[in-house]
Amino acid sequence: ACCPNNLWDDWEDELPDSFYEILKKLDDIPQATNDQKRIVKFVDRLLKTGDIPKQTGKELKQWIKENANNPSDLLPQTSSHSQNDQQPNLDDSQPYLLVKLDSSKQYQQQRQPNYLVSAWFIPDLSNYDYLRNHRNCKILETPSADGESEQDVFSLEYLPKLLEFFLDQLIKYSRESYPEPKIVFFLPYPLLKYEFERIEIKDDDDLPIPIGSEYCVIFRSVKRLNKYRHQGKWLKKWTQIQDNCQTICLMNFAFISFDCWQELYADLEEREAIAVKLHQPPCENILKVIDRTAIPVVLWLRKNDFKTINCQEAIEQLLNCQINQLPEKVKQQRLQAFPKAKNKQEHIGHHLALLWEDPYLLPPQIDYTTLS
Incomplete structure (x- = not known):
């Protein structure tokens, strides 16, 4: 040529x-x-x-x-x-395990809901582009895969074994220079209430350790994967996150206490908020507002009725870090909470949920509009 x-x-x-x-x-x-x-x-x-x-x-x-x-x-x-030039990714050499759970009307009619599950491994994000360069993304098998499809149906009860199965597959892709993979769950709204970070994984030593204490676990909305109308706003807000990545979280977070989704929507739009701390676990309508307003970063506690600790004070202390450090800080809190669970000691690390919507970190897709 x-x-x-x-x-x-x-x-x-x-x-x-x-x-x-x-x-x-x-x-x-x-x-x-x-x-x-x-x-x-x-x-x-x-x-x-x-x-x-x-x-x-x-x-x-x-x-x-x-x-x-x-x-x-x-x-x-x-x-x-090039994805690498589109945005200065916060940790572009980081490996990722992506796990998507999607609901299906066919399977939701059963007594125990089942979900379509897909998983991918990205050894090095700097060599990956979800639209144009899929070669460095590995499609992971599921236990009942037929060799032709990477997607199968499972109940939540089977999820611990399924995660172990995915993690075992990463061994053949591991390199000494690679850090531990971050685990990203793409979830429908009802599953964002589920405590995936507390799923216990057993290694060969048979010790049950919560996955959120061993790995950095973050959540995503599966809604943003397909025909998401607010892509431009999302990209703009993510760029603002990147531009402010060295500043303290407290300067970027909007502390929200609305129970009414209409009031929340109006408030987030007026503020042009890029990061939100919710005062209680979000209901489905609140999560829809988060997607509708294209907020990239959301933090909440799965419970807030603590008796021995001041959770608001603990959250403010957590957010006294650079915004690009927040996923690892959340992992640290979960790790610190792990030994306290034995004596049922309260700790915010038992209940932290972090939505971290990076528009450049997505499962591989084909952009048919670019094909000739």
């Missing part, structure tokens, strides 16, 4: 022996004064594949800046195809 139509005819008697020689010949091809050199076009196309190491991509972009006639004509195009 970067060569003149007659280039291969010129090379017929002297085909290059190496990739280096091909690049050298591309560099030697004459072109119009105002046209980009063939080698520059080649590097531009290479960047658009998105399937190159992050550091190499940075070096190639710098090379384009130094060698292209009009670098600005090329770099905005390449960056539009």
Whole structure:
């Protein structure tokens, strides 16, 4: 695509022996004064594949800046195809386990509701783009998978075994340099009340440890995966989160005490809120307002009737951190609460739920509008 139509005819008697020689010949091809050199076009196309190491991509972009006639004509195009340039991700080399549970009318009619379950593993977010670069995302099998589908039906009672099954599959993708994966649950509204973070996982040592004490566990609304009308507002608010990632959470969070969803909607829209602390567990209508107003970050306690601790004080202390540190701070609170459960000691870490809606961290999708 970067060569003149007659280039291969010129090379017929002297085909290059190496990739280096091909690049050298591309560099030697004459072109119009105002046209980009063939080698520059080649590097531009290479960047658009998105399937190159992050550091190499940075070096190639710098090379384009130094060698292209009009670098600005090329770099905005390449960056539009790269997740890494669309937004300065807070932890872009972090591995993720994505687990989606979706309700189905067919299965909800049963006495015990079952859910469609899918799971994916992203070893390195910096080498992943949910629209254009799926190669570095691994589709995980489910125990009853037939080899053709990555989606099966399970009850919540089976979820602990299912999570163990997913985590066991990550072993073959593990690297020494990888940190522990963060676990992201995409859930329908009714399941956002379920304490997934307290599901106990047994390793080979047979010790039951809550998954939220061992891993950073965050929640997402499955609503935002399909035909979400408020994508633009969501992206704008997430950019604000990124721009303020070094500031203290307390400066960005709106403390909300509305029980009426209409009042909450009006308040969030007037404030143009980007992060919310709810004073009690949200009902379904409140969760719908959160999605409707495209709030990226929401924190709440699953219970607030503590007898021995001041939960509001504890929450303010938790939020006295940079906003990009909040997921790990929530994990720390859950870990600190773990040994207290044996003696039934109160701790906010038993009851913390964090909605963390990163619009760039999604399961792989095909954008049919870009296909030709």
